[in-house]
Amino acid sequence: MSAHWTLAKRAHKMNPSVIREILKVTEKPGIISFAGGLPSPRTFPVQAFASACDAVLKTDGAAALQYAASEGLPALREWIAGQLPWDVSPDQVLITTGSQQGLDLVAKVLIDEGSTVLVETPTYLGALQAFTPMEPKIVSVDSDDEGIDVADLAKKAPGARFLYVLPNFQNPTGRTMSEARRQALVDAAQAAGLPVIEDNPYGDLWFDQPPPKPLTARNPEGCIYLGSFSKVLAPGLRLGYVVAPKAIMPKLLQAKQAADLHSPTFNQRMVAEVLKDGFIDRHVPTIRALYKHQCEVMLDALKKDMAGLDVQWNSPVGGMFLWARLPEGVDAVDLLPKAVDKGVAFVPGAAFYADQGDPRTMRLSFVTASEEQIRIGIQALADAIREAVKG
Amino acid sequence: MSAHWTLAKRAHKMNPSVIREILKVTEKPGIISFAGGLPSPRTFPVQAFASACDAVLKTDGAAALQYAASEGLPALREWIAGQLPWDVSPDQVLITTGSQQGLDLVAKVLIDEGSTVLVETPTYLGALQAFTPMEPKIVSVDSDDEGIDVADLAKKAPGARFLYVLPNFQNPTGRTMSEARRQALVDAAQAAGLPVIEDNPYGDLWFDQPPPKPLTARNPEGCIYLGSFSKVLAPGLRLGYVVAPKAIMPKLLQAKQAADLHSPTFNQRMVAEVLKDGFIDRHVPTIRALYKHQCEVMLDALKKDMAGLDVQWNSPVGGMFLWARLPEGVDAVDLLPKAVDKGVAFVPGAAFYADQGDPRTMRLSFVTASEEQIRIGIQALADAIREAVKG
Incomplete structure (x- = not known):
């Protein structure tokens, strides 16, 4: 008899990411990609890492090179606690294998089968993928250009396990919550006793001024905060962190230990070495300047090339992405293969909705492609849209 | 109202590892530790890693330093597939963040609440920790000096999701399954249609001759195989791998992507660089020779110092651990603080049983302590046992 493999119920809910499959097509050489969420490799401090490797x-x-504590390297936890804009003890900081793992741990510790989890409309695809295996009921909260609609949140909060929210330069939309909206959200969450999971991978990538302070800074006991070194140093080291109320930390730690024992010791020491002497304060401004410029180039190109087409887009104040909406009758999923034929790729917005999405939306990354590629790519995209409109 | 944090049911089942708490005590400076499962740092190829960092x-x-595919680095997957002693396609190899993550992914994909999972008696603690969050019913199969009792397995197999087994130099006991036992186990599993999860972190650490071929080599479609670079290169890089039947791989890959997107790109490239030109074939024999010698030193010390005490132990033919049994009436958990007072630590065997364990057992690692520390530590342990026997 051959082995009788029985998949867990949750495994049937884990879908092959449609996007992932689509994007494989876009990895053909020569395609200009606005699709990936890849930081610009020009920003990777290769020399600093080389020196750090050597020193470590x-x-x-x-x-x-040895096993280490599941909590993470003390020096790194102290550095993180010290630079957060509210009172955080290093004991509340857990080093994770990318902030994606933070989402996995939160899901394991806080989601039962059927638990209601609230998310933005649209929301980060990786969060949906991390939560789904724990079989929650994911409910989208109405959102506008500033994110969460607080009135709809208040209506949907009762009984929910938590709200997951990405307030700064959101993935996928690039939108940012205003000071007033943040405070209103925190007040509404507090009134409802609703825990908040705040994801902040992009917060340091502001263009002209820092975003308002995090939600967690306003109510540390009511929030879990996720951070990452992927966008300010490099994603290939897979280092992120979770900051949690002291009461929750032991369970996150047990989940972490069971998941991968600890994040790579070598990577933690390398990053701690790089962070010494204020390196990040010199390095991050160079990323901000580059991304701001690339965003401007894309906005200029959109303005020029989309003229006469009923295409809308926003103007992010930081981060890596902008969000566009196609003319009536043009579906982004249908447009993608046509755009790829013309040499340019993007992610259809539908991928980022927990429920039925707006089929006319798309996410455009302005950080991975070069300035010249952005100009050529937007022109190619406009051509594809023009043909699609003609039908 | 303060935030109302509701823990998932599974979070209540994740226990603070008693062992972990006990072992904190043993981390006092000056304690000779036979407790940890730490490879000897003398075996870490620091210079090879330094050159590889530089080259990469x-x-x-x-x-x-960039994001990469969830499957892992193609060159590394090819190397792994190429060195396994059965026909494996690189498509069947998934790179994981340590082989601990392989256990987490297997648990997510194959365990529902209440699923029966079969394990050895005793078994690897980290596997129990990885399986528990998915809320299985863990059932111990009777085991002897060669591992799984095949008759008991046949009795318990019906309806079980899988058997988890560590055939080579098992953690915690150090025991190894014979050729005959392996074949009998595979035959019994096949007869019952029972999938097998084979964990092989220590297989390369044989002393005089390689262990019989893996279970998976005998029935690749019925087994998932877990391997690791932690014991042959270094654990601090957190790199392991899963080899699975093609039908199961897509679900493991989806679970992997949701868990941490991918294992660190930098570490994968570093290891692929180190593995070039047959490095491992020159390096691993030096680990084998060291561990064999250290094991002999511990066995000699046990023979000398435990004379007259009713203490029993086995003689492993590879790996990192041996298994000892205390005189009647001496409980290893009670003994531990007394041993620590005398300057030596071990892990009480009870930690490694899915159900009620044998309180007289203990796990002794012979690889982390130096030769001199082994002699001193075993003498101290004998003193502690002598006093406990006198009571």
């Missing part, structure tokens, strides 16, 4: 292996190679 | 950052720094 020379001074303490054996410890850097 | 110089030749392809940007790619090494």
